Amino acid sequence: MEHSAPDLFRQQFNQHYPSVRRKLIALIRDEAAAEDLAxxxxxxxxxxxxxxxxxxxxxxxxxxTRLAYDYMDKKARERALTQKQEQNVLAQPQAIDSNEQQLIDKDEQERVRGWLDTLPERDKQMLLLRYEGYSYAEIAQQLQVRQPQVGTMLRRAGERLKRQALKSESAITQE
Incomplete structure (x- = not known):
């Protein structure tokens, strides 16, 4: 009499499950996760x-083995991300800026905005999107340009901004 596929699977499951579970626990050292992976x-x-x-x-x-290694890689990436986030939180200044520092920062922001306003609109948008953390692909999509062009366009926009800042600063020092 020939066994059906579900019967063969059940037989294989009953025979191999304990060793599969045991190997996974040994590899990843987390019983609940080992159960899931089994x-x-x-x-x-x-x-x-x-x-x-x-x-x-x-x-x-x-x-x-592949499932266990994939699981361990995922956990390592999660740990690295958590550590990076913790380091970023610790690296940020905890002290509240003084009123004087806040005024200086506001003045600097206004000067940068003024310099940005002198740039062509696309350069301004590109620099602002990059400053906000957009990827090259996202910037390309937003501005409807080809992604390989974004790096060059950002560099050129940054150079224009720098020239504008130097021109503006030299005008102030001449006054």
Missing amino acids: QETFLRLYRNPPDQPEAIGGWLHRVL
Whole structure:
């Protein structure tokens, strides 16, 4: 009598699940995550079984290893991001600026705005978008230009802004 596919899967699951779970726990050292990854391993087995049923042990080992490494990479990226965010928070000045410093900062912002207003509109938009954290791809999309051009256009806009600032500063010192 031949077994149906669900019966064969159930048999393979009962036979291999304990070792798959045990290997995952040893690799990632998190029992709950190992349970999830073991389920994912057998879900992949159910959806896409190996061509050779006698090689199922090796196939399961390969899949569980890939899943474990992917999980550990993801966790490492999450830890690195968390550390970077913590460092950014710690690096920011905690003291409240004095009124004098706030006035100086406001004056500098107004001067930069004045310099920006003298630039062509596209240069101004490009520099403001980059300052706000937009990627080159997002800037290209916003301004409807080709992405490879954005770097050159930003550099040129920055040079124009710098020239305007130097011209403006030299005019002030001559007064």
